Amino acid sequence: MAAREEIIEKIGLLNHMVGVARRIRRDEEAAADPNVARVVALLRLKDGIPTQEMATVLGIDGAAMGATLEAMGESGLVEVRVAQDGSKSVALTEKGREDAPAKAELSDVALDGFTDEEAEALLGYLGRIEASLTGELGADWKEREEARKAAKRHEGRPSDRDGQGGRGGFRGGRDDRRSGDRDGRSGYRGGREDRRPADRGGYRGSRDDRGGYRGGRDDRRGERGGYRGRDDRGGRRRED
Known part of the structure; x- marks a missing residue:
């Protein structure tokens, strides 16, 4: 009985190990310098190429080319030669001329x-x-x-709570700073530039309303319940 439990545990462990091996291979491929294969291919066609000419042919900037050649030199793939005039050229080593062994498939590795x-x-x-x-x-x-x-x-996705609007209705423009109509939580709130508390039970009027219709543009104290004229100061004084 114990052997059967061990078999199931071993299958789970093997599955986990295969996943780890695949991730490591993906990480290695992502970290590999793609310029290495291009340099090797070019040097197999023409050995001893000046580094500047190589960078121009391959379209690689000088800093990236220098980093690639340095890494290839440390791995023993290329040899950088310096001429008497200070110019540099690159040549493949014997190791660099050898075909890089391809990695075996994980299935072959596991069942070796x-x-x-x-x-x-x-x-x-x-x-x-x-x-x-x-x-x-x-x-x-x-x-x-x-x-x-x-x-x-x-x-796991965040639920739609109607943005920053009221708890059951539509909120006004983007610049509104309050959480919606305080009284009517299912009603519509005014435009984007509204900065005052909304009407507590119904429709709110224009910007300068205080409870009723206000008169003309130059009016300074709009009458609270009725119409006021442009030159009125407490009611309609006379007619010109």
Whole structure:
């Protein structure tokens, strides 16, 4: 019984190790200098090229070329030669002329030492394990698992709370600084330049309203409940 539990744990460990190996390979590929292969290819066509000419041909700036050649020199791939006039040229070493060995596939690495017959037998054993687990989970377990993941991702998204507006209604323009109509939480609030508290139960008028309609442009004390004329100061005094 203990051996069977160890088999399941070992399968999980192996799956994790394969994932780690794949990540390491991706990181190595991302960190590799892409100019190395270009320099090697050019030097195989023409050896002993001046560094300035190489940078021009490959379209690489001087700083990047210097860093690439320095790294290749430390790896023993190239040799930088300095002429009497101070000019520099680059040549491949014997190691640089050799084809870089390609990395083996992870499947070949993992099953190194297995014969084809052993690999086929192992695949059959794993297939039997898969069939047993499918009977436990159900034939549609993959679809259900994808639906569960999608629902979990959806739950993690921030819900739409109507931006910075009221708790149940539409808020006004972008420059509004308050949290919406204090009384009517499902009503519309005024325009973007509104800076005063909104009307506590209904529609708010224009900018200079105080409770009723205000008169003309030069009016200074709008009457609170009725119409006031342009030159009025407490009511309509006379008619000119």
